[in-house]
Amino acid sequence: MGLKRQKLAKKIINFYKYNFSFREPFQILVDGTFCQLALKNKIQIKEQMPKYLMGEVKLCTTSCALKELEILGGDLYGAKIILQKFQLRSCPHFKKPVPASQCLLSMLGESNPHNYFVATQDRSLTEGLKRIPGVPLLYIISNTIVLDKVCQTSLDHVRAVQLGELVSPAQQQSITSLKKEQGIVQKDGERRGRKRKRKQSNPNPLSCLKKKKKSGPTPPKKTEEGKKRKRVRNKKPSTAGGDMPAPAVTNA
Known part of the structure; x- marks a missing residue:
């Protein structure tokens, strides 16, 4: 396996991990065309x-x-044997089977809630899957398995989420119905106008004011009790015959 191809696959997988919460073990829906090739x-x-x-x-x-x-039978018998070894996911067409491409599209719905990878060689199915955000596609080319690059639908979805412009399907239906009532539904062939660039707003003047420096904590005042009391020394009274000075001697 080429190092460059593996690095590219890792980058694409990380995109789906971070933006669409893909986790191991990765669930891969496989159809007969992939097994045949x-x-x-x-x-x-x-x-x-x-x-x-x-x-x-x-x-x-x-x-x-x-x-x-x-x-179909015939040459696809070997592909059927391979496909039978994989886990079977329940679909809503148990009583009335539908073509595999239609079944896989119904399994993913509008947002691929179960985070499926899809391995197929069916071009019509691939085109339908690229309209659903968050669907990694696997196919075989030059005798190797290849993970397709992220489609534009997934990129637009991530960008809308980041800008907060994404709305739920129910809200989108109500908006579409209101547009139809007002007669402002845009045709597919019409070009959409360019989005206006947002003007740079001036900074808030209050945020430009210099912040006042906070004064340091004031030292606590010394209380009277904390002051050192002066020690008063009491003088001892002089005793008789003790420390009295000697009388002066006079000449007779």
Whole structure:
């Protein structure tokens, strides 16, 4: 595995980790087209996928994808055997199977809440998945597994979240219905006007004022009790015959 290709894959995985909360083990939805090309190029999916994604993975599929290979039969029998070894995820088409591409799109919904990777060689499915934010795509090219670069939908989603411009699907539907009532719905062919650049606002004058220096803590005043009391020395009275001076001697 090329060092450059692995570094690029690590960068893309980190993008999905930080912005869409992807965590190990990575769940990878695999369809029959991916298994067929892996079999043709002698790629061991279970061995190479964890090495390429640098983490633990869970390979899974749906009953619709298996049913599609079973109906087609013929040369796809080997791909069916490989796909049967993966974990089966329940889909809403158990009674009435649908094409694998339609089934995988329904599994991801509008926001890929279960954080699935998708491994496929179906171009129509890939185009549909690129309209959903937060969907990492895996495909095989030149006998190697490749993680597709981040699509523009995911980049726009992250940018909208960072700017606080993202709205919920329910709010988006109400906005669209109001636009239709007012007759201001923009056609697909029309170009959108350029966004106006925000003018730089002047700084708040209050924030420019110099902050007053805080005066240091005032030393505590000494209380009278803390002052040292002067010691009063009491003089002892003189005793008789003790320290009296001698009388002066006079000549008779």
